[in-house]
Amino acid sequence: LAKTTQPISMDSYEGQEVNITCSHNNIATNDYITWYQQFPSQGPRFIIQGYKTKVTNEVASLFIPADRKSSTLSLPRVSLSDTAVYYCLVGDEAAGNKLTFGGGTRVLVKP
């Protein structure tokens, strides 16, 4: 499974855009890139997933360059409730492969 590296923490203010970059130099051809959000004492919540280029949903956007060695999660106009830990995962989840979590990025949104 490809190892991921992401910043330990980030601070932002309400209304700003937050961009979290994740490095995954050893990503394999069949690997997807998935981001989860986790609040204290709750289970991780699926945010977005992509394979290449750009993916956008109602919550976030995921930018993946052509070499796929990194990805950037973009959270537009964050609010206080977006304060959480964000995990970047890389792997081929088909056929029931396990998820390997790193330490995640702690995002603190200030008023």
Place this chain on the structure above:
Amino acid sequence: DAGVTQSPTHLIKTRGQQVTLRCSPKSGHDTVSWYQQALGQGPQFIFQYYEEEERQRGNFPDRFSGHQFPNYSSELNVNALLLGDSALYLCASSLQGPPSQYFGPGTRLTVL
């Protein structure tokens, strides 16, 4: 449509005891995975069940065992509890194929 549910919410045990945690997957999901999350760390994969069999296992001792029932619900059993087993235990469900898992709220286990 109910998501993943887990019971109990909280549990306190003493060293050496045994514990059973329960998980009901999201409707339509057939695969259940269990994770252990220590305070301040990311979840660590314990094992995964599909068609009532353990398909994959993480780096956890045999004290950790599980079961999946015909209705796809699952149990996690931990024997001979240690202080280090104190953690949030997460259950995630998925379908074979689509690459995403849905997590339950977790069970907070405290071992004294």
